[in-house]
Amino acid sequence: MASRKDPMGIGLAVLNRIASSPTIDRLGLRKQSEKAVYHGTRAGFQAAGAAGRTFKKVKGSGKPARQSSTGDSGVFDLTPTEDQQMIVGVVAEFADEVLRPGAEAAEKTDDTPKEVLAQTTEFGLSLLNVPEALGGLSEERSATTGVLVAEALAYGDMGQAVACLAPSAVATAISLWGSDEQQQTYLPAFTGDDVPAAALVISEPTPLFDPFELGTTATKSGDGYVLTGLKSGAVRGLEAELFIVSAALEGKPALFVVEATAEGVSVAADPSMGLRAAGLTRLKLDGAPAALLGDGAEDDYREAIRLARLGWSALALGTAKAVLDYTKEYVVGREAFGEPIAYRQSVAFMVANIAIELEGMRLVTLKAASRAEQRQSYAREVALARKLAAEYGMKIGTDGVQLLGGHGFVKEHPVERWYRDLRAVGLMEGAVLV
Amino acid sequence: MINLDTPKKFRAFVDQANQVADNFLRANSRKYDLAEHAYPKELDLLASLIDGMSDSGQGQGAGAAGVRRGEDDADGKKAKNKVKNGTNMSSVLSVIEMCWGDVGLLLSMPRQGLGNSAIASVATDEQLEKFKGTWSAMAITEPSFGSDSAAIKTTAVKDGDHYVLNGEKIFVTSGDRADSVVVWATLDKSLGRAAIKSFVVSKDTPGIRVERLEHKLGIRASDTAVIVLDNCRVHESNLLGSPEVDVKQGFAGAMATFDNTRPLVAGMAVGCARASLELIRELLEKAGVDIDYDRPATSQSYAAATFLQMEADWEAALLLTLEAAWLADNRKPNSMEASMAKAKAGRVGNDITLKCVELAGTLGYSETEFLEKWSRDSKILDIFEGTQQIQQLIVARRLLNLSSTQLK
Numbered sequence: 001m002a003s004r005k006d007p008m009g010i011g012l013a014v015l016n017r018i019a020s021s022p023t024i025d026r027l028g029l030r031k032q033s034e035k036a037v038y039h040g041t042r043a044g045f046q047a048a049g050a051a052g053r054t055f056k057k058v059k060g061s062g063k064p065a066r067q068s069s070t071g072d073s074g075v076f077d078l079t080p081t082e083d084q085q086m087i088v089g090v091v092a093e094f095a096d097e098v099l100r101p102g103a104e105a106a107e108k109t110d111d112t113p114k115e116v117l118a119q120t121t122e123f124g125l126s127l128l129n130v131p132e133a134l135g136g137l138s139e140e141r142s143a144t145t146g147v148l149v150a151e152a153l154a155y156g157d158m159g160q161a162v163a164c165l166a167p168s169a170v171a172t173a174i175s176l177w178g179s180d181e182q183q184q185t186y187l188p189a190f191t192g193d194d195v196p197a198a199a200l201v202i203s204e205p206t207p208l209f210d211p212f213e214l215g216t217t218a219t220k221s222g223d224g225y226v227l228t229g230l231k232s233g234a235v236r237g238l239e240a241e242l243f244i245v246s247a248a249l250e251g252k253p254a255l256f257v258v259e260a261t262a263e264g265v266s267v268a269a270d271p272s273m274g275l276r277a278a279g280l281t282r283l284k285l286d287g288a289p290a291a292l293l294g295d296g297a298e299d300d301y302r303e304a305i306r307l308a309r310l311g312w313s314a315l316a317l318g319t320a321k322a323v324l325d326y327t328k329e330y331v332v333g334r335e336a337f338g339e340p341i342a343y344r345q346s347v348a349f350m351v352a353n354i355a356i357e358l359e360g361m362r363l364v365t366l367k368a369a370s371r372a373e374q375r376q377s378y379a380r381e382v383a384l385a386r387k388l389a390a391e392y393g394m395k396i397g398t399d400g401v402q403l404l405g406g407h408g409f410v411k412e413h414p415v416e417r418w419y420r421d422l423r424a425v426g427l428m429e430g431a432v433l434v
Numbered sequence: 435m436i437n438l439d440t441p442k443k444f445r446a447f448v449d450q451a452n453q454v455a456d457n458f459l460r461a462n463s464r465k466y467d468l469a470e471h472a473y474p475k476e477l478d479l480l481a482s483l484i485d486g487m488s489d490s491g492q493g494q495g496a497g498a499a500g501v502r503r504g505e506d507d508a509d510g511k512k513a514k515n516k517v518k519n520g521t522n523m524s525s526v527l528s529v530i531e532m533c534w535g536d537v538g539l540l541l542s543m544p545r546q547g548l549g550n551s552a553i554a555s556v557a558t559d560e561q562l563e564k565f566k567g568t569w570s571a572m573a574i575t576e577p578s579f580g581s582d583s584a585a586i587k588t589t590a591v592k593d594g595d596h597y598v599l600n601g602e603k604i605f606v607t608s609g610d611r612a613d614s615v616v617v618w619a620t621l622d623k624s625l626g627r628a629a630i631k632s633f634v635v636s637k638d639t640p641g642i643r644v645e646r647l648e649h650k651l652g653i654r655a656s657d658t659a660v661i662v663l664d665n666c667r668v669h670e671s672n673l674l675g676s677p678e679v680d681v682k683q684g685f686a687g688a689m690a691t692f693d694n695t696r697p698l699v700a701g702m703a704v705g706c707a708r709a710s711l712e713l714i715r716e717l718l719e720k721a722g723v724d725i726d727y728d729r730p731a732t733s734q735s736y737a738a739a740t741f742l743q744m745e746a747d748w749e750a751a752l753l754l755t756l757e758a759a760w761l762a763d764n765r766k767p768n769s770m771e772a773s774m775a776k777a778k779a780g781r782v783g784n785d786i787t788l789k790c791v792e793l794a795g796t797l798g799y800s801e802t803e804f805l806e807k808w809s810r811d812s813k814i815l816d817i818f819e820g821t822q823q824i825q826q827l828i829v830a831r832r833l834l835n836l837s838s839t840q841l842k
Binding site: 070072073074075076077078079080081084144208209210211212213302305306328331332340342343345348349351352353355356357359360361363364366367369370371374376379380381382383384385387388391 | 435436437438439440441442443517519523727728729730731732733742743745746747749750751753754756757760771774777778823826827829830831833834835836840841842
């Protein structure tokens with residue numbers, strides 16, 4: 001009893017890590033030095049994993065470790081557990097004091113500062129979904145906690161939030177679906193002090209992309225596979241040391257582990273409309289050696305797609321909340337015709353609708369997460385949450401700019417960045433997992 | 435712990451409510467849509483059933499009864515800090531199922547009128563006993579105003595131990611069939627909102643009469659009456675709440691009732707829209723349209739993508755409604771959330787039911803299916819108990835912390 005960590009124990013473990021690590025203040029992260037702009041200017045594909053480590057294969061005992069799930073609680077309840085409140089409190093402070101003030105600078109460098117990423121290692125962001133037996137924080141897995149954390153991070157800045165969550169997505173994928181050998185080989189790096197950059201890569205740069213109809217193919221080669229194709233939306237690909245990549249194996253989609261240093265792997269910066277701080281790249285696979293993640297079950301792949309979409313819905317919640325809070329303040333302060341513009345229904349109702357749609361999409365996202373957590377079917381709820389996040393997330397983004405008028409269109413205010421970031425929500429696949 | 439599924443303790447009850455809705459309401463739906471103003475006698479049996487359940491404490495808010503915030507839930511346990519799923523939640527769940535059956539018939543349920551909700555919410559114990567068993571309608575709106583309830587012209591003048599009521603009330607749901615009407619009237623027009631009081635007026639009181647019944651776009655099973663009060667003398671013990679005019683307290687007390695009833699109307703929209711969604715899905719699948727939750731909507735057919743969007747909006751409306759009820763059950767302020775639920779459910783309920791008619795073509799437009807009926811019924815749900823625009827006004831004022839003189 002005493003040693004078992006229930007889901008509520010996660011928060012305490014996280015807090016303990018924070019208590020024993022330098023605080024945000026002591027790291028002096030509020031004043032970021034502006035780094036040289038180099039990612040956006042690096043043209044063309046280059047060999048990946050320049051600074052990458054080699055992962056030494058470890059033979060496992062054959063049985064992978066998995067986190068368990070919580071049972072059906074049976075009570076309608078919107079109150080986060082005390083531990084979830086504590087975790088979110090810490091993450092929200094980080095988002096408020098580090099991510100938000102650093103957003104503009106991070107965007108200019110097309111990357112998230114290493115100090116910021118190191119900070120997330122300090123509070124164990126990549127450990128949330130790793131089984132305790134493998135150095136993680138908890139025996140039980142909570143998709144709800146993942147959603148609350150992603151939401152809180154994106155309230156600060158979606159681009160940096162995605163960069164912070166990318167290694168966690170890979171660690172989560174290996175924890176959930178990897179073989180024992182893969183867990184033993186890769187997870188120690190993610191539970192250590194020097195968490196590698198890593199990316200879960202699903203998207204491909206084609207119109208009407210469907211993650212169940214992949215252009216990238218896997219073919220059997222000796223003990224493993226080789227992958228060929230072009231992927232996109234690889235977070236911080238230039239820095240990444242490990243990729244989990246989707247490819248079609250005999251016509252069916254599956255996930256593969258690709259080490260960045262492997263032959264035939266190259267990356268190119270793919271600067272996009274928004275999410276600049278996530279350092280998006282394309283990943284070219286030209287007969288790249290790869291290992292099937294776990295046993296490549298189709299259900300695992302479906303789950304990966306769903307949990308990633310859940311993550312993007314959660315990110316939309318945070319950024320949309322940022323828009324709501326910002327516009328609320330703006331419309332009350334801004335005057336036209338001798339009174340605050342908030343006194344006009346056409347303005348005030350836009351803000352009301354932002355709040356109404358945001359609350360609706362938040363509840364559907366939480367329902368999807370809580371069903372996933374309780375091991376109930378959640379495909380339907382994720383699809384609905386994604387639809388709402390895509391539709392209303394973007395609507396909130398564009399209304400945010402509209403409410404500020406010309407001021408919303410210039411970089412003096414963050415709403416134009418939120419507009420660009422929110423466009424990503426309905427189209428991104430993979431990259432994050434909760 | 436965050437969980438948004440139907441509470442375990444209500445699942446069997448919801449299932450029962452669904453069967454009742456299917457057998458009593460849906461089964462008679464078209465009949466009373468066509469025979470407007472005919473009394474749906476099938477409901478008498480159902481109403482006695484609900485009375486019986488309430489008396490034995492098994493009702494779990496099966497009817498449209500009001501909610502008393504001061505009392506403990508049906509468990510009778512005083513469990514502080516424990517999350518409750520109580521009568522607000524079960525009432526909403528019940529209303530959703532009933533309106534999946536038929537909105538007009540739910541509104542016609544004997545002894546479950548809006549007046550009953552008001553009585554149940556604010557009456558004293560003596561009054562509760564006095565009005566036990568009555569079927570009470572609610573009369574607020576007048577020919578000269580709708581949303582602006584403070585503009586009431588109907589007067590109540592004290593005369594000995596009676597009040598004398600004079601005025602005309604419109605849009606009184608069940609005004610013809612009910613035994614009594616809760617009438618809103620002003621004691622002194624010059625004192626504004628604070629002077630507005632409500633009175634339980636028995637229909638057999640001299641001076642109250644039903645002037646006529648409306649012919650409507652939808653919810654035709656429910657009668658909508660014009661009621662005239664002509665020197666109608668009502669005993670002072672029939673006044674609900676305090677007889678004092680407290681200018682400081684203003685209108686807040688009367689308006690607070692809406693925090694409990696708006697989630698119910700949102701639930702009506704949710705139930706009605708679910709009926710449309712279920713039927714259109716069945717029709718689309720028969721026509722060979724598959725709805726896939728994993729494939730991107732952009733890669734599916736227009737019909738499938740439209741269905742997904744409608745279902746997403748519906749789910750948001752459902753959960754906003756449950757949130758408002760959950761807050762009320764847990765004694766947390768829910769004014770803004772109640773209005774959010776009503777706004778979202780009202781508009782998507784209407785959008786969804788209309789879109790379903792369009793997707794089904796002439797089959798949906800024809801009386802051979804219920805789709806056209808549900809798209810007529812849904813319209814009122816975005817109007818009564820506060821229009822879409824009123825809900826947005828309430829939400830905006832709360833969000834932006836503006837008064838009614840600032841944000842008009």
